[in-house]
Amino acid sequence: MLNVQNLAKSFGNLVAVDHISFEMSKGEIFGFLGPNGAGKTTTINMICGLLTPDAGSIFIDGEELDSGKPQLRKKLGIVPQEIALYEDLNAYENLAFWGRLYSLGGAALKKRMDELLQIAGLQERAKDRVKTYSGGMKRRLNMIAGMLHRPELLLLDEPTVGIDPQARHNILQIVRDFAAGGAAILYTTHYLDEAESLCDRLAIIDHGRILAAGSAGDIKAIVGENSLIKLNGSFTRDDINQLAVKFPKIKIEAIKDGEVILSVPGQDGTGALIEEIIKSGVKIDNLQIKEPSLDSAFIKLTGRELRD
Amino acid sequence: MTWLLVKKDLLRLSKHPVGFLLLLAAPIFMASLMGFVFGGDGDNGMTPHVDLVIEDHDDTFVSGFIKSAFRHGKMAEMFNVSEVDSGKGRALVENDKVSALLIIPKGFSDSLWQKKTTELTLVKNPSQAFAPKIAEETVKILAEGGDRLLRIADRPISAIRAEIADTNSPSDESVAAIAVMINAMMQKSADLIFTPPIKMKEKTISTDEQIYDAGTLFSFFLTGVAVMFLYFILNGMAADYFRERDHFTMRRIIVSPAGKARYYFSKHIYLFLAGLASFVLVWIFGFIVWGVRMPLQLASPFLLLCVLIAFSAAGVISFLYSFFRTRNQAAAVTPAVILLLSMLGGGMIPVDSLPNFIKSLTIYSPVYWGVDGLQQIIINHESWHELTLHFGVLTGIALVATAASFFVQGRKASL
Numbered sequence: 213m214l215n216v217q218n219l220a221k222s223f224g225n226l227v228a229v230d231h232i233s234f235e236m237s238k239g240e241i242f243g244f245l246g247p248n249g250a251g252k253t254t255t256i257n258m259i260c261g262l263l264t265p266d267a268g269s270i271f272i273d274g275e276e277l278d279s280g281k282p283q284l285r286k287k288l289g290i291v292p293q294e295i296a297l298y299e300d301l302n303a304y305e306n307l308a309f310w311g312r313l314y315s316l317g318g319a320a321l322k323k324r325m326d327e328l329l330q331i332a333g334l335q336e337r338a339k340d341r342v343k344t345y346s347g348g349m350k351r352r353l354n355m356i357a358g359m360l361h362r363p364e365l366l367l368l369d370e371p372t373v374g375i376d377p378q379a380r381h382n383i384l385q386i387v388r389d390f391a392a393g394g395a396a397i398l399y400t401t402h403y404l405d406e407a408e409s410l411c412d413r414l415a416i417i418d419h420g421r422i423l424a425a426g427s428a429g430d431i432k433a434i435v436g437e438n439s440l441i442k443l444n445g446s447f448t449r450d451d452i453n454q455l456a457v458k459f460p461k462i463k464i465e466a467i468k469d470g471e472v473i474l475s476v477p478g479q480d481g482t483g484a485l486i487e488e489i490i491k492s493g494v495k496i497d498n499l500q501i502k503e504p505s506l507d508s509a510f511i512k513l514t515g516r517e518l519r520d
Numbered sequence: 521m522t523w524l525l526v527k528k529d530l531l532r533l534s535k536h537p538v539g540f541l542l543l544l545a546a547p548i549f550m551a552s553l554m555g556f557v558f559g560g561d562g563d564n565g566m567t568p569h570v571d572l573v574i575e576d577h578d579d580t581f582v583s584g585f586i587k588s589a590f591r592h593g594k595m596a597e598m599f600n601v602s603e604v605d606s607g608k609g610r611a612l613v614e615n616d617k618v619s620a621l622l623i624i625p626k627g628f629s630d631s632l633w634q635k636k637t638t639e640l641t642l643v644k645n646p647s648q649a650f651a652p653k654i655a656e657e658t659v660k661i662l663a664e665g666g667d668r669l670l671r672i673a674d675r676p677i678s679a680i681r682a683e684i685a686d687t688n689s690p691s692d693e694s695v696a697a698i699a700v701m702i703n704a705m706m707q708k709s710a711d712l713i714f715t716p717p718i719k720m721k722e723k724t725i726s727t728d729e730q731i732y733d734a735g736t737l738f739s740f741f742l743t744g745v746a747v748m749f750l751y752f753i754l755n756g757m758a759a760d761y762f763r764e765r766d767h768f769t770m771r772r773i774i775v776s777p778a779g780k781a782r783y784y785f786s787k788h789i790y791l792f793l794a795g796l797a798s799f800v801l802v803w804i805f806g807f808i809v810w811g812v813r814m815p816l817q818l819a820s821p822f823l824l825l826c827v828l829i830a831f832s833a834a835g836v837i838s839f840l841y842s843f844f845r846t847r848n849q850a851a852a853v854t855p856a857v858i859l860l861l862s863m864l865g866g867g868m869i870p871v872d873s874l875p876n877f878i879k880s881l882t883i884y885s886p887v888y889w890g891v892d893g894l895q896q897i898i899i900n901h902e903s904w905h906e907l908t909l910h911f912g913v914l915t916g917i918a919l920v921a922t923a924a925s926f927f928v929q930g931r932k933a934s935l
Binding site: 285 | 521524528531532535536767768769771772774775776777778779
């Protein structure tokens with residue numbers, strides 16, 4: 213359905229997207245997992261035509277995307293991270309406008325609007341102005357506005373930012389149902405649990421590059437059976453390097469003064485390592501042990517936690 | 521698709537009628553203010569009304585002349601004069617029943633004949649602002665005029681007085697001599713105190729004098745205010761470019777099949793329609809409320825001119841907005857540009873009142889072509905032929921500004 217090849221975009225000296233490639237099939241939910249500024253939104257903006265790539269190609273259903281093909285735009289649906297709705301209009305008026313923009317009309321549009329309002333649980337408030345809605349309601353309306361014309365490829369840019377767990381659960385269910393109908397969904401998020409539970413495949417993106425791609429299981433396998441130990445305290449790189457010599461199976465994944473991330477095979481050697489550290493007189497303020505997970509995979513791949 | 525986008529904007533506008541009406545209120549308020557100040561044509565004109573009472577203690581031909589001066593021509597339209605018995609006028613002023621009391625003292629006529637200083641007393645009503653002032657100025661003018669007349673006619677008056685004192689009935693020779701003297705005096709002073717009728721008829725009334733004629737003065741200023749405020753109204757509405765961008769609806773439209781070009785085109789059409797509606801409403805108000813008049817056969821060129829003024833103004837405002845990246849930038853710069861264009865184009869000050877070096881720049885202001893075109897129709901009653909240049913220039917401005925705004929907006933990298 214979507215084939216992205218060698219896509220790149222820079223803003224001055226900042227490389228936002230650095231020659232990434234991936235593809236998606238119909239009915240698949242593909243997650244883009246990365247921190248803020250990783251290049252997720254820039255990628256989506258290039259796919260939907262808001263930004264022109266510096267290099268690379270985007271194919272939708274085998275046809276190369278360029279701004280001169282409105283019929284290709286009809287295959288795309290976008291749900292931006294921001295609430296892109298007219299708050300002075302009510303839900304019906306908003307949906308009618310967005311629907312007509314994609315050539316829907318008459319009874320078919322009304323039926324589709326009712327159906328989606330029902331799914332989003334907004335039917336009772338459909339005639340109220342959007343500005344009177346709660347954050348979660350706006351998010352749901354924002355989402356169904358992008359689904360009205362039954363796009364074959366739906367781009368969802370962090371649709372659950374800033375909403376309560378119940379509204380989030382509701383939105384994720386809508387996404388699952390929509391994918392079950394055969395649409396391909398590109399879903400960006402920085403919530404690990406959301407990505408793991410929702411997406412068929414994931415790509416971990418940071419500094420504009422895809423660091424790993426595959427199912428959640430594939431990505432977890434990158435860290436293997438290793439646990440990650442993160443230490444914060446009053447120490448230098450040399451302190452840690454001297455200690456590490458004594459534990460050849462332990463690998464330093466990332467290090468800077470005052471913080472180190474170590475990869476430890478299983479639980480073996482973890483106790484001895486900690487004991488050695490304490491004996492050496494290095495002051496430890498915080499210690500975290502992370503079992504193999506998407507989180508530990510992300511740390512292994514990027515050298516930092518997703519929330520960093 | 522474009523119309524769908526325009527309809528959406530009009531629907532949103534209809535959800536905020538108060539905001540739009542407030543925008544419209546500015547030119548209507550200014551026009552109304554001018555209507556009150558200058559008056560319109562016909563019955564709707566705001567001719568000031570002064571209730572004046574006169575106590576005539578002299579009761580002679582001369583005092584009768586003063587009283588009758590308030591009862592003729594334009595003075596009669598302005599003054600509502602009534603005569604009251606001695607001592608009753610002051611009470612009317614104190615009770616706010618009249619604007620002023622004029623007291624003509626006993627012996628007023630004799631004093632004039634004897635060239636002694638005499639006084640007219642005007643008692644003004646302190647609770648009224650303008651009417652007593654008008655009465656005061658009018659009485660001053662009358663007193664001044666009477667004084668000048670007495671000085672110029674000094675010799676014949678002295679001769680008449682001497683003749684009356686010597687004999688009750690002057691001889692034919694005396695009457696003939698006095699008549700010759702009056703004739704000579706009249707010939708010498710005619711240019712000063714009387715305008716010979718034949719000369720009035722020969723005088724060519726210049727365009728300026730015609731413009732400043734009472735009724736047309738309001739129409740004259742309305743043309744400038746209406747065009748200037750059209751630009752300000754469009755400036756207020758063009759902020760929607762930024763509203764849509766800030767609320768991300770612009771991006772959503774641009775990635776839809778509508779695309780970027782249709783989005784900008786629809787905004788331009790929306791500005792044009794809203795601007796035209798507001799402009800026409802201001803003129804409807806001027807026609808109905810303030811009695812602005814023009815020959816019916818000029819309705820077509822007038823309407824075309826309105827369309828072109830709104831079209832060019834929408835183009836100019838869109839062009840200005842295409843350069844700004846934020847709403848704050850637009851809010852800081854655009855009003856200053858509009859004021860400059862209005863100042864140059866006669867929207868604020870009549871072009872004829874501008875210094876010569878600025879006058880030479882007026883044709884570069886789009887406001888000028890709108891204001892001048894309207895004045896040609898409404899004041900000079902010019903028709904199609906004389907307005908060809910105005911139509912052409914306004915169409916050119918509209919097309920160039922619109923095309924330039926599309927070009928600049930299309931090249932904008934940041935959405």
